Amino acid sequence: MKTIITILLVVLSTTAFSSKYEETMKTNIDKLYQLHTSAELQVLANQFERIGNAEQDKWLPNYYAAYCFIRSTFFDEMDDDAKHAQLDKAQALVDQLMKTNDDESEVYALQALLYQIRITDMSKGAKYSMKASDAIKQAERLNPENPRVYYLRGSNTFHTPKFFGGGAEKAKPDLEKAAKMFESNQPTNPLMPTWGNVHNEQLLSQCEQ
Amino acid sequence: MKTLLTFSFIFLSVLAFAQVNISGKVVTKNGEPIPGVNIYLENTYDGASSDGEGNFSFETTETGQQTLVASFIGYKTWSQTIDLQNNVVLQIEMQESVNSIDAVTITAGSFAADDESRASVMKSLDVYTTPSANGDVMAAIRTMPGTQASADDGRLLVRGGDAYETSTYIDGLVASKPYYSKTPDVATRGRFAPSLFSGVQFNTGGYSAEYGQALSSVLVLKSTDLPEADNTGISLMTIGAEANRTERWENTSLNVSGGYTNLSLYDKIFKSNVDWEKPVESVNGTAVFRHKTSSSGMFKAYITTDYGNLAYLVPAGNDGEKMKISSKGGTVYSNLSYRDCFSEKSCYRIGVSSTYQDNRLGLGADDVNTKELNIESRFALVHDLSEGVKLTWGANETYNKYDQDYIENEGAVYNGSFDDHLLGAFIEPEIKFTKKFGIRPGLRTEYSSVINKMNVAPRFALALKTGEKAQLSGAWGLYYQTPQADYLKINTDLDFEQAMHYILSYQFGDNSERLFRTEAYYKKYNDLITYSVGENGLPKNLQNDGSGYAAGLDIFWRDQLSIKGFDYWITYSYIDTKRKYQYYPEKATPYFISDHNFSVVGKYWVNKINTQFGASFTAASGRPFNDPNSSEFNSERTKMYSDLSLNMSHVFYIGNQYSVLYCSVNNVLGNNNVLNYRPTNVADAQGNYSLVPVKRDLKRFVFIGLFLNF
Numbered sequence A: 001m002k003t004i005i006t007i008l009l010v011v012l013s014t015t016a017f018s019s020k021y022e023e024t025m026k027t028n029i030d031k032l033y034q035l036h037t038s039a040e041l042q043v044l045a046n047q048f049e050r051i052g053n054a055e056q057d058k059w060l061p062n063y064y065a066a067y068c069f070i071r072s073t074f075f076d077e078m079d080d081d082a083k084h085a086q087l088d089k090a091q092a093l094v095d096q097l098m099k100t101n102d103d104e105s106e107v108y109a110l111q112a113l114l115y116q117i118r119i120t121d122m123s124k125g126a127k128y129s130m131k132a133s134d135a136i137k138q139a140e141r142l143n144p145e146n147p148r149v150y151y152l153r154g155s156n157t158f159h160t161p162k163f164f165g166g167g168a169e170k171a172k173p174d175l176e177k178a179a180k181m182f183e184s185n186q187p188t189n190p191l192m193p194t195w196g197n198v199h200n201e202q203l204l205s206q207c208e209q
Numbered sequence B: 001m002k003t004l005l006t007f008s009f010i011f012l013s014v015l016a017f018a019q020v021n022i023s024g025k026v027v028t029k030n031g032e033p034i035p036g037v038n039i040y041l042e043n044t045y046d047g048a049s050s051d052g053e054g055n056f057s058f059e060t061t062e063t064g065q066q067t068l069v070a071s072f073i074g075y076k077t078w079s080q081t082i083d084l085q086n087n088v089v090l091q092i093e094m095q096e097s098v099n100s101i102d103a104v105t106i107t108a109g110s111f112a113a114d115d116e117s118r119a120s121v122m123k124s125l126d127v128y129t130t131p132s133a134n135g136d137v138m139a140a141i142r143t144m145p146g147t148q149a150s151a152d153d154g155r156l157l158v159r160g161g162d163a164y165e166t167s168t169y170i171d172g173l174v175a176s177k178p179y180y181s182k183t184p185d186v187a188t189r190g191r192f193a194p195s196l197f198s199g200v201q202f203n204t205g206g207y208s209a210e211y212g213q214a215l216s217s218v219l220v221l222k223s224t225d226l227p228e229a230d231n232t233g234i235s236l237m238t239i240g241a242e243a244n245r246t247e248r249w250e251n252t253s254l255n256v257s258g259g260y261t262n263l264s265l266y267d268k269i270f271k272s273n274v275d276w277e278k279p280v281e282s283v284n285g286t287a288v289f290r291h292k293t294s295s296s297g298m299f300k301a302y303i304t305t306d307y308g309n310l311a312y313l314v315p316a317g318n319d320g321e322k323m324k325i326s327s328k329g330g331t332v333y334s335n336l337s338y339r340d341c342f343s344e345k346s347c348y349r350i351g352v353s354s355t356y357q358d359n360r361l362g363l364g365a366d367d368v369n370t371k372e373l374n375i376e377s378r379f380a381l382v383h384d385l386s387e388g389v390k391l392t393w394g395a396n397e398t399y400n401k402y403d404q405d406y407i408e409n410e411g412a413v414y415n416g417s418f419d420d421h422l423l424g425a426f427i428e429p430e431i432k433f434t435k436k437f438g439i440r441p442g443l444r445t446e447y448s449s450v451i452n453k454m455n456v457a458p459r460f461a462l463a464l465k466t467g468e469k470a471q472l473s474g475a476w477g478l479y480y481q482t483p484q485a486d487y488l489k490i491n492t493d494l495d496f497e498q499a500m501h502y503i504l505s506y507q508f509g510d511n512s513e514r515l516f517r518t519e520a521y522y523k524k525y526n527d528l529i530t531y532s533v534g535e536n537g538l539p540k541n542l543q544n545d546g547s548g549y550a551a552g553l554d555i556f557w558r559d560q561l562s563i564k565g566f567d568y569w570i571t572y573s574y575i576d577t578k579r580k581y582q583y584y585p586e587k588a589t590p591y592f593i594s595d596h597n598f599s600v601v602g603k604y605w606v607n608k609i610n611t612q613f614g615a616s617f618t619a620a621s622g623r624p625f626n627d628p629n630s631s632e633f634n635s636e637r638t639k640m641y642s643d644l645s646l647n648m649s650h651v652f653y654i655g656n657q658y659s660v661l662y663c664s665v666n667n668v669l670g671n672n673n674v675l676n677y678r679p680t681n682v683a684d685a686q687g688n689y690s691l692v693p694v695k696r697d698l699k700r701f702v703f704i705g706l707f708l709n710f
Helices: A002-032 A038-054 A060-072 A080-100 A105-118 A122-142 A147-159 A168-184 A197-208 B002-017 B137-141 B264-269
Strands: B020-027 B038-041 B047-049 B055-060 B065-071 B078-083 B088-093 B110-114 B120-122 B166-170 B197-203 B217-223 B231-237 B240-248 B252-262 B275-292 B298-315 B322-343 B346-363 B366-386 B389-407 B413-432 B437-448 B453-467 B470-481 B497-509 B514-533 B539-559 B566-580 B596-606 B611-620 B641-654 B657-666 B676-683 B689-694 B701-709
Touching: A002 A038, A002 A060, A038 A060, A038 A080, A038 B038, A038 B047, A060 A080, A060 A105, A080 A105, A105 A122, A105 A147, A122 A147, A147 A168, A147 A197, A168 A197, B020 B038, B038 B055, B047 B055, B078 B088, B137 B197, B137 B217, B264 B275, B275 B322, B514 B566
Parallel strands: B020 B088, B166 B217
Antiparallel strands: B020 B055, B038 B047, B038 B065, B065 B078, B110 B120, B110 B197, B197 B217, B231 B240, B231 B701, B240 B252, B252 B275, B275 B298, B298 B322, B322 B346, B346 B366, B366 B389, B389 B413, B413 B437, B437 B453, B453 B470, B470 B497, B497 B514, B514 B539, B539 B566, B566 B596, B596 B611, B611 B641, B641 B657, B657 B701, B676 B689
8 A cells, every 4th residue: 555655656746747847848938939029038048947957857948048048139139249148148058958968969959050140240250150060060960850950051051151152042952951841840749949940931032032 | 644645735735825935136246236137946946037127026835945046147156045934035146257258358468360269359261361461371460560561571570579589389389480491582471371270369478478489479370170071172373273172070070282382484474573593383281180089179180291492593792793592491390289178177288299391591602401300299287276267387398409511612511400408387377356357477487408598487467357348458577588590509508588578458349340459568688699790601709698678559450340341450560679689789770670560451342243352551661771881780771661462352153162263462553662771791892882672572463363162
């Protein structure tokens, strides 16, 4: 009897706990794509970081925290210094993820995105597009089915000046490949990342012009 | 059992409803609110972010003793144990972390062309796109303040210092022959291709204790890590051709390249000021290997070799007599380095570099055959001791072997040779007391076996942030250098030459937008080598009897913001310097010094036609020269020097790879001023010495190159 109760309690508490994790994560992830101000996204990033601190064996909370900080720079017409301050926060989290989960394609994809957003002026272009390209390569090696690999590579090429081998024309094949993969490779785990599709479509439509 | 269960369920549900509120405000130590701080109970999901006024508030169902944490980038993480009996209200005071990215960096005397460093004033790509540079790292650096225009030299002459006073390092290891062999009247250029480097740090003085054996300046080149992808490149130029191939594997890369340069065709088309008998012809080969051993470990191997041949005639006597100068020789340079970390807080670098040069110089009927070998082994360790305190220490052993035969026409042979083991060690803590104030005291000591002397060189640098983007830096230090081989081959009973630097620097702005920088310096030389010229033309009576000073002001301004697509920088240097050294009878300003140096470089990218246009203009006031017929030494001045160079780079595609068509014209205006006068050694019948004018070797230099990538 005692053993059964113990087992029952353990099972109950773990499922209760993990569902709390999954529930909280799912709610916050859904919220993430609805937010359109940088202040709200930073608050949400902190929320993900707290989950990450409590769930040390999970990598997705810190992943989303970093993504929120990166995404927070898309809104409110932040100045460059403020952008880099947010990206520094994101980078600190990505650095942690690189230590614990360097076999995860999505971590490298996120790193690549972060590097791309670092390019706030021409002078940073060469350095960060190179770094992004290295990260994309790692992401591809770890999972060639990750649609963000091709979206990020396309975006990298798209924004690279023609002087250095970039441009819309060169970017198109990768963006098209990404579009196909976003369609076909939907994640089975609802907590897994799905970002990139919208911007990919935007870039593709710019290629058509 | 049942009761126990029921009891605990009740207890649990009671807990679930027992909520307490935690609220408060997060401020700096000056009481200013910090927004965006993450405040939470450790190991729970409960927490909040501080708002614009620094306020926060959240509910929790946790009870008892819990740890409340406040964390925010750029600040030390705050934590405190709190008791959750009742609602908690508290003020959290956070302290700035001195390791934050916008913390002070020590920059006095240092001009970095690095994509990483915040002290950076130039980017590595600038080396390629600066019109006056023609792909030479050293020439691009000469657009920085503190350098001399010196169109007839080609080497870096920094803040009054002679060419030998600047040392070049690649990945922390010395490159003892950074230039092609220098022959009289003809400018040389840097040996190392700019594509190898991702960063250049040009120290015009006050540099770190890590570096010794340089009285004036240290140029630190940082090589690139793994290249991006496989690539084949072919370059066709008006002066030669090059080819290279890069292979990239996951953690490893190999690059091999080779080139051939021949100026004969060029010499036939354009009239040269130099009377060439054998225009410059050279071949070179380079291999670069990289292997990443872990996330922090990187092994690099670099080997480059070249062989060159040239000969020309210079006026020697008074009646159109000519003397032939020729130079033939090969050089091999290799650099092996490895860097890794023992832990997150301790990293190290080790490496070996070597240079071997075999050079045959012909001076008229005499031959000078010189063999030089330089091998340096070096290690350095960097420890993060505590927040804001970093300690760097290391040591090096540098072996120099020199063997020269001076063969006179008559058959007499003078041999000069020596061996030197130079041992050096340094220790240098860097302490940031606050985010705004840091110091870097350092100590270096060296022992040179050939002169059997030791030196101790203290250094000190500090930096103070005076505003968000403004900072004041200062540096002081003692710098020693073993006498040059030209003297040691004759006499080893000498001591180190010495210089003391004082630098004050102020910087405002950001390199990616607008940056202003000004530096004032004073440099005092002691124990410089002096000699008198013996009858055979060789130095005699060598002594550490010279001294001198250099004082000046350097100004740098760069602006990439004001006009879209347009980027320019302006530098101005003023110098007042005199020294007694070499054969100088008294303190005088050396022949390579212009008191005023001015340069401006501008670039504009035209997107429509995929082309970048660049222009650079350099002007320098007249240089001293010695008229042996005058009673005062080095008292005459040449006319002012100026140079306007233009370039364009057009980008196009072959398949998926971009290629570049590059064209540049140096000295567009065809200014053919005399750069300096060299006295002849022989007096005419009336006892007067004539002067040989030295001009730039080509009045105009037109360069066209096609750089193809596949």
